[in-house]
Amino acid sequence: MQNIRIEKTTCPKEKPGNDNPLTFGTIFTDHMFEMDYEVGKGWYDPRVVPYHKLEMEPSCMVFHYGQEMFEGLKAYKTEDERVLLFRPDKNIERANRSNSRLCIPEIPEDVFLDALKAVVNVDQDWIPTKPGTSLYIRPFVIATDPFLGVRPSYTYKFMIILSPVGAYYASGLNPVKIWIEDEYVRAVKGGIGEAKTGGNYVASLASQVKAHDEGYSQVLWLDGVHRKYIEEVGAMNIFFKINGVVVTPDLNGSILPGVTRNSVISLCKEWGIPVEERQISVDEIVKAGKNGTMEECFGTGTAAVISPVGELRFGDDRMPIGGGKIGELTQKFYDTITGIQLGEISGPEGWIVEVK
Amino acid sequence: MQNIRIEKTTCPKEKPGNDNPLTFGTIFTDHMFEMDYEVGKGWYDPRVVPYHKLEMEPSCMVFHYGQEMFEGLKAYKTEDERVLLFRPDKNIERANRSNSRLCIPEIPEDVFLDALKAVVNVDQDWIPTKPGTSLYIRPFVIATDPFLGVRPSYTYKFMIILSPVGAYYASGLNPVKIWIEDEYVRAVKGGIGEAKTGGNYVASLASQVKAHDEGYSQVLWLDGVHRKYIEEVGAMNIFFKINGVVVTPDLNGSILPGVTRNSVISLCKEWGIPVEERQISVDEIVKAGKNGTMEECFGTGTAAVISPVGELRFGDDRMPIGGGKIGELTQKFYDTITGIQLGEISGPEGWIVEVK
Ligand SMILES: Cc1ncc(COP(=O)(O)O)c(C=O)c1O
Numbered sequence: 001m002q003n004i005r006i007e008k009t010t011c012p013k014e015k016p017g018n019d020n021p022l023t024f025g026t027i028f029t030d031h032m033f034e035m036d037y038e039v040g041k042g043w044y045d046p047r048v049v050p051y052h053k054l055e056m057e058p059s060c061m062v063f064h065y066g067q068e069m070f071e072g073l074k075a076y077k078t079e080d081e082r083v084l085l086f087r088p089d090k091n092i093e094r095a096n097r098s099n100s101r102l103c104i105p106e107i108p109e110d111v112f113l114d115a116l117k118a119v120v121n122v123d124q125d126w127i128p129t130k131p132g133t134s135l136y137i138r139p140f141v142i143a144t145d146p147f148l149g150v151r152p153s154y155t156y157k158f159m160i161i162l163s164p165v166g167a168y169y170a171s172g173l174n175p176v177k178i179w180i181e182d183e184y185v186r187a188v189k190g191g192i193g194e195a196k197t198g199g200n201y202v203a204s205l206a207s208q209v210k211a212h213d214e215g216y217s218q219v220l221w222l223d224g225v226h227r228k229y230i231e232e233v234g235a236m237n238i239f240f241k242i243n244g245v246v247v248t249p250d251l252n253g254s255i256l257p258g259v260t261r262n263s264v265i266s267l268c269k270e271w272g273i274p275v276e277e278r279q280i281s282v283d284e285i286v287k288a289g290k291n292g293t294m295e296e297c298f299g300t301g302t303a304a305v306i307s308p309v310g311e312l313r314f315g316d317d318r319m320p321i322g323g324g325k326i327g328e329l330t331q332k333f334y335d336t337i338t339g340i341q342l343g344e345i346s347g348p349e350g351w352i353v354e355v356k
Numbered sequence: 357m358q359n360i361r362i363e364k365t366t367c368p369k370e371k372p373g374n375d376n377p378l379t380f381g382t383i384f385t386d387h388m389f390e391m392d393y394e395v396g397k398g399w400y401d402p403r404v405v406p407y408h409k410l411e412m413e414p415s416c417m418v419f420h421y422g423q424e425m426f427e428g429l430k431a432y433k434t435e436d437e438r439v440l441l442f443r444p445d446k447n448i449e450r451a452n453r454s455n456s457r458l459c460i461p462e463i464p465e466d467v468f469l470d471a472l473k474a475v476v477n478v479d480q481d482w483i484p485t486k487p488g489t490s491l492y493i494r495p496f497v498i499a500t501d502p503f504l505g506v507r508p509s510y511t512y513k514f515m516i517i518l519s520p521v522g523a524y525y526a527s528g529l530n531p532v533k534i535w536i537e538d539e540y541v542r543a544v545k546g547g548i549g550e551a552k553t554g555g556n557y558v559a560s561l562a563s564q565v566k567a568h569d570e571g572y573s574q575v576l577w578l579d580g581v582h583r584k585y586i587e588e589v590g591a592m593n594i595f596f597k598i599n600g601v602v603v604t605p606d607l608n609g610s611i612l613p614g615v616t617r618n619s620v621i622s623l624c625k626e627w628g629i630p631v632e633e634r635q636i637s638v639d640e641i642v643k644a645g646k647n648g649t650m651e652e653c654f655g656t657g658t659a660a661v662i663s664p665v666g667e668l669r670f671g672d673d674r675m676p677i678g679g680g681k682i683g684e685l686t687q688k689f690y691d692t693i694t695g696i697q698l699g700e701i702s703g704p705e706g707w708i709v710e711v712k
């Protein structure tokens with residue numbers, strides 16, 4: 001593997017000012033990372049280049065057979081201008097697990113990490129610093145063979161693009177309302193639910209549209225076999241605090257193993273808070289929601305970090321949680337994790353990787 | 357909706373000669389159809405233009421969230437040089453059912469049909485005429501918003517590309533060996549299995565690779581809930597002739613409603629052959645395979661039309677079918693459907709649409 005080649009832009013774009021609130025995922029920086037793959041040759045020509053459009057054959061396999069993988073993580077700038085990544089090793093590991101399920105060639109871990117650092121380093125002036133903002137990093141691979149027919153592609157492109165982002169929810173850290181879905185299914189054991197790939201997200205749209213129409217901002221999925229056990233939210237894992245115990249669905253093969261989820265579980269253990277990863281039936285949740293033992297509920301994900309949940313709705317049952325307020329533990333997780341991400345609190349060994 | 361604008365190429369490519377056998381899905385014609393969509397504006401600017409690369413933002417939603425739909429059908433040229441499409445109305449209907457599941461805006465049926473005719477007409481000299489060859493037509497839609505975040509795209513591109521093709525299986529009309537999958541799952545009720553979209557195909561790759569390694573050319577899927585009932589093959593529906601009765605899985609919500617499947621069922625009814633669409637357990641198939649009542653087995657799909665199956669394998673059970681020969685009824689379906697497609701046999705009302 002050669003070193004990463006760096007070609008800087010000659011016409012930098014204007015950066016978003018600090019005055020307008022940043023939205024999520026609409027603005028991209030001056031550069032991107034790119035690397036190609038060919039069977040027999042492996043991954044080659046890693047490079048940071050000016051952000052540019054892709055020239056693609058209409059027959060490219062990614063347009064037809066969905067062979068694509070993505071990741072999402074963030075870079076933060078500290079008060080003293082250091083640039084930090086949060087647990088990038090976890091995203092790299094997960095990317096390769098996704099790749100393997102999707103028959104996409106694995107990306108050498110060291111190259112992946114170097115690529116993240118290189119592109120973030122080049123565009124570090126794009127990292128916003130207002131509270132709640134950060135630089136969202138989107139690594140992704142697409143299948144590029146110009147071929148119609150179902151088989152793994154022989155060529156791929158790996159890219160990393162960067163987007164300065166504000167709060168994921170325009171409403172900020174406010175409790176969201178969540179719709180428990182009983183008609184559509186996102187994923188099933190033996191399928192691709194564990195992988196971070198487009199097919200899982202397009203599968204979720206119809207339900208999401210329905211939930212939005214009813215005034216709910218996210219969908220909570222049930223398992224595809226029994227239609228009974230809690231899985232995860234659109235782009236977050238889900239946690240409940242019931243009777244003093246933090247519970248979250250176990251990684252059963254059809255949910256995404258979230259990095260934030262893993263971090264919350266680690267913090268529970270460090271703090272001595274009882275935490276259980278196990279099968280959770282929707283009946284248990286409805287019961288806890290109604291009998292007052294559901295103390296808190298929150299989603300975990302890179303985009304919003306911790307999202308307090310203020311209401312769960314299942315069929316005709318509406319379960320308000322926390323009386324419109326953010327739960328105490330929920331707030332503590334938010335403060336701690338964002339504190340670690342910003343270098344203000346020291347977290348467990350290895351959680352923070354500095355870009356130099 | 358305006359009329360379809362036609363812009364012809366000034367540098368036509370060389371067509372594949374009649375000497376080399378055509379492969380599947382590797383060569384594309386001189387032109388393509390293109391039409392764009394924007395929320396508030398609808399579908400606009402339908403056009404036949406020279407085949408060209410697409411310029412795409414790396415943030416285009418199709419690369420990340422899998423919002424894409426495709427179809428597949430064929431055009432044939434008759435001895436007297438007429439150009440025929442086989443049941444395009446069925447593909448158009450199915451495309452819009454897929455679109456609706458995937459939150460992609462529907463395409464007006466008349467525009468879709470006009471588009472098919474217009475692009476095939478312009479490139480009709482590309483339709484090969486040797487036995488077993490045809491012009492494969494690939495309509496598809498991709499989400500084009502340059503946006504990271506999970507929601508339906510506000511912009512789309514609908515395209516139709518054309519590829520002169522030979523036999524789908526390099527081996528021609530020979531019995532294929534099929535692997536019944538018991539580890540991976542393709543789709544589940546409530547998911548997107550009924551829609552023709554990339555996510556279903558990428559989900560099938562790992563299993564397909566495993567089956568290939570074992571010497572099997574296709575995978576037969578079991579349902580995702582009970583892991584017990586027969587669903588369909590990679591890119592085909594499946595039929596069995598057991599004890600004189602033709603049986604195929606019913607359209608239960610997780611399999612693709614094939615046009616060829618529908619045609620075979622219609623022909624059975626016309627010919628007075630008993631045909632059943634119903635739940636079929638893998639146990640029933642293993643039993644019939646072993647006790648000699650499994651008389652024939654074949655797959656149905658646009659690419660290969662009818663594929664005789666010569667062996668089914670489930671775990672350690674190998675079930676040879678038909679002693680290496682193509683079943684009588686299988687052959688009759690192949691001859692009849694390809695005969696109708698080529699205009700040599702007159703089929704049911706409306707199955708053939710001429711391009712003028
Ligand atoms: C389906 C799904 N579940 C959970 C998560 C949370 O994972 P993480 O904490 O790694 O961001 C995400 C994405 O970010 C997701 O897309």
Ligand SMILES: Cc1ncc(COP(=O)(O)O)c(C=O)c1O
Nearest residue numbers: 591592593612614615616657658
């Ligand atoms: C998954 C799947 N099943 C079945 C079929 C057969 O459908 P049709 O006969 O319309 O080609 C196809 C595609 O062609 C397919 O991709």
